[in-house]
Amino acid sequence: MPSRIFPINKSPIVVAHISDFHIGSYHFVANLMNRTVLELNELRPDIVIVTGDLTNEGFRQEYMTAKSYLDGLECERVLVIPGNHDSRNVGYLHFQELFGPLFQNMEWEGILVMGMDSSEPDLDSGQIGREKYGRIVDYFHSASGFKIFALHHHLLPVPGTGRERNIVFDAGDVLELLVYAGVDLVLTGHKHVPYVWKLEDLYVVNAGTISSLRLRGHTKPCYNVIEIREDLVRVFRKYPFGGRDVIAQFGVGVSDTQRELSGVAREIIGSDL
Ligand SMILES: [Fe+2]
Numbered sequence: 231m232p233s234r235i236f237p238i239n240k241s242p243i244v245v246a247h248i249s250d251f252h253i254g255s256y257h258f259v260a261n262l263m264n265r266t267v268l269e270l271n272e273l274r275p276d277i278v279i280v281t282g283d284l285t286n287e288g289f290r291q292e293y294m295t296a297k298s299y300l301d302g303l304e305c306e307r308v309l310v311i312p313g314n315h316d317s318r319n320v321g322y323l324h325f326q327e328l329f330g331p332l333f334q335n336m337e338w339e340g341i342l343v344m345g346m347d348s349s350e351p352d353l354d355s356g357q358i359g360r361e362k363y364g365r366i367v368d369y370f371h372s373a374s375g376f377k378i379f380a381l382h383h384h385l386l387p388v389p390g391t392g393r394e395r396n397i398v399f400d401a402g403d404v405l406e407l408l409v410y411a412g413v414d415l416v417l418t419g420h421k422h423v424p425y426v427w428k429l430e431d432l433y434v435v436n437a438g439t440i441s442s443l444r445l446r447g448h449t450k451p452c453y454n455v456i457e458i459r460e461d462l463v464r465v466f467r468k469y470p471f472g473g474r475d476v477i478a479q480f481g482v483g484v485s486d487t488q489r490e491l492s493g494v495a496r497e498i499i500g501s502d503l
């Protein structure tokens with residue numbers, strides 16, 4: 231893997247991570263959604279990443295409302311991926327018409343982002359799928375920038391969410407590939423409970439919901455703001471109408487992880503081992 235020098239002309243790069251609007255749900259609060267858009271326009275992030283469940287049932291009118299909110303963002307780089315609710319009722323067709331492909335990449339100022347659909351039509355559970363593993367490794371492994379992988383479903387259990395369910399079916403294989411490819415940050419949603427795990431050199435950051443009161447316990451609506459400098463990354467949790475807390479802070483180095491990979495990873499990566 232090449233050395234991790236990625237020139238940033240503008241520092242810090244600011245990435246906003248919002249998720250789980252659930253427009254159309256009884257629990258959707260337009261005031262929270264409007265406030266988040268307003269706060270982001272004041273923050274002026276370089277990139278906005280939306281990790282799914284924009285809609286509650288995947289209906290076209292819900293999608294149109296979601297698009298009108300996102301069109302209000304004064305940000306040139308907005309990457310959107312669908313969640314399980316967006317794929318209900320064949321809603322992924324509306325997603326593709328209004329937001330583009332179900333898998334999207336974005337590069338800017340040394341930051342690489344890959345957003346990947348993990349939803350399965352009309353199921354709450356999801357997967358990445360073996361056929362996409364090569365795409366992940368090809369995109370990230372030889373790159374030297376700061377690497378972000380975004381999907382809707384969580385890859386690791388999230389505390390405070392009751393009975394564990396709906397981790398992507400192939401979470402183990404995906405995590406191994408992401409670590410191998412040198413991914414720095416995984417952004418997910420789905421559970422409406424924010425959390426951060428560190429696994430090897432990988433930070434896995436789950437977002438809360440910004441605008442739904444379908445919450446667990448005492449969790450509040452929130453979103454994430456990530457500041458990326460060449461030597462330091464800070465992840466903040468921001469509450470609409472409220473303050474923000476630092477929830478993770480780390481340097482970006484060269485991974486020295488050396489160990490045997492599983493059969494699946496070996497099959498994907500081939501002779502590189
Ligand atoms: Fe959700």
Ligand SMILES: [Fe+2]
Nearest residue numbers: 283313314420
């Ligand atoms: Fe979800």
